[in-house]
Amino acid sequence: MRATLMYKAGDVRVENVPDSVIKHPTDALVRITASCICGSDLHPYHSMDADAGPARMGHELIGIIEAVGADVSTLRKGDLVVSPFAISDNTCEFCRENLQTSCSHHEAAFWDGIPDEGAQAEAIRVPLADGTLVKLPVAPDSALIPSLLTLSDVLGTGYHAAVKGGVKAGDRVTVIGDGAVGLMAVLSAKRLGAEQIILMGRHPARTDLGLEFGATDVVSERGDEGIAKVRELTGGHGSHVVLEAVGHMPAYQQAIGIIRPGGTISRVGVPQYQDAPVGFPSLFGPNINLAGGPAPVRAYIEELMPDILNGVIEPGKVFDTITALENAPAGYQDMDDRTSLKVLLTP
Numbered sequence: 001m002r003a004t005l006m007y008k009a010g011d012v013r014v015e016n017v018p019d020s021v022i023k024h025p026t027d028a029l030v031r032i033t034a035s036c037i038c039g040s041d042l043h044p045y046h047s048m049d050a051d052a053g054p055a056r057m058g059h060e061l062i063g064i065i066e067a068v069g070a071d072v073s074t075l076r077k078g079d080l081v082v083s084p085f086a087i088s089d090n091t092c093e094f095c096r097e098n099l100q101t102s103c104s105h106h107e108a109a110f111w112d113g114i115p116d117e118g119a120q121a122e123a124i125r126v127p128l129a130d131g132t133l134v135k136l137p138v139a140p141d142s143a144l145i146p147s148l149l150t151l152s153d154v155l156g157t158g159y160h161a162a163v164k165g166g167v168k169a170g171d172r173v174t175v176i177g178d179g180a181v182g183l184m185a186v187l188s189a190k191r192l193g194a195e196q197i198i199l200m201g202r203h204p205a206r207t208d209l210g211l212e213f214g215a216t217d218v219v220s221e222r223g224d225e226g227i228a229k230v231r232e233l234t235g236g237h238g239s240h241v242v243l244e245a246v247g248h249m250p251a252y253q254q255a256i257g258i259i260r261p262g263g264t265i266s267r268v269g270v271p272q273y274q275d276a277p278v279g280f281p282s283l284f285g286p287n288i289n290l291a292g293g294p295a296p297v298r299a300y301i302e303e304l305m306p307d308i309l310n311g312v313i314e315p316g317k318v319f320d321t322i323t324a325l326e327n328a329p330a331g332y333q334d335m336d337d338r339t340s341l342k343v344l345l346t347p
């Protein structure tokens with residue numbers, strides 16, 4: 001079967017790999033009908049060493065169940081399913097607390113941590129299928145597929161940012177980053193009733209989509225200039241909640257600059273740093289909460305799916321490019337060049 005492999009930074013190829021097969025009785029074999037490239041895939045695209053490759057790529061997918069292991073009880077051949085970016089049993093103590101990214105089952109993992117499977121491929125073996133996969137009540141060629149695919153990661157991740165940030169009616173919220181997750185954070189803040197949503201981003205096509213998703217203001221300046229602009233828009237005091245969807249240090253510093261005393265910085269951009277200011281001038285003095293982490297998107301699928309099915313939200317608008325799996329290498333390049341916001345891959 002065909003699959004996407006990253007050999008090293010900047011070197012992505014689609015090649016033949018051994019067919020995925022069922023290995024454990026709790027597995028399902030899924031024929032992938034839609035997958036995509038994530039902003040987080042660009043981190044290794046910039047920095048991966050050749051010794052770490054070739055690595056199978058992709059952690060967002062919709063597909064049709066081809067076969068199930070003997071112990072799979074809730075799914076059958078022919079079901080259309082969506083997979084979160086993390087595998088979980090959905091029954092352990094952490095899963096019951098809606099923290100499926102910390103599932104304690106020994107087979108629990110992130111797709112990116114599994115060496116011989118990936119979603120940017122024709123098929124995939126899904127461990128713990130009953131816990132991980134969620135059935136979709138539409139046909140594989142439904143016009144809703146792009147929006148439903150965002151349940152795999154970006155919508156749930158943006159929503160997690162807003163939930164962990166404690167966004168509530170009347171809040172002033174600032175979102176840092178105009179990538180797909182930042183735009184989903186805008187949509188999520190709106191869903192939770194934020195009164196003001198300032199989107200910090202520099203790409204007009206993206207910030208325009210952010211305005212469509214509910215942003216009330218756009219700030220294209222960065223650093224001190226951007227901080228001053230947000231403070232001006234928030235009556236001088238800053239935002240109650242900052243949703244940080246980038247992961248680089250300047251974004252964190254910007255968050256500290258625009259958060260209101262007593263507010264919450266919620267991070268869902270994967271931090272590309274280990275050390276960051278947490279002392280008196282940054283977090284402690286103004287009583288700032290620091291929240292966020294990898295989103296347990298599995299926890300949000302049932303909550304968010306009806307809004308997609310009913311047309312209340314259309315998160316699939318983040319996919320501005322739909323192309324064949326074979327074109328994945330160009331898709332990485334286009335996302336890195338910012339000529340594509342998010343690329344959907346079909347077999």
Ligand SMILES: [Zn+2]
Nearest residue numbers: 089092095103
């Ligand atoms: Zn679990």
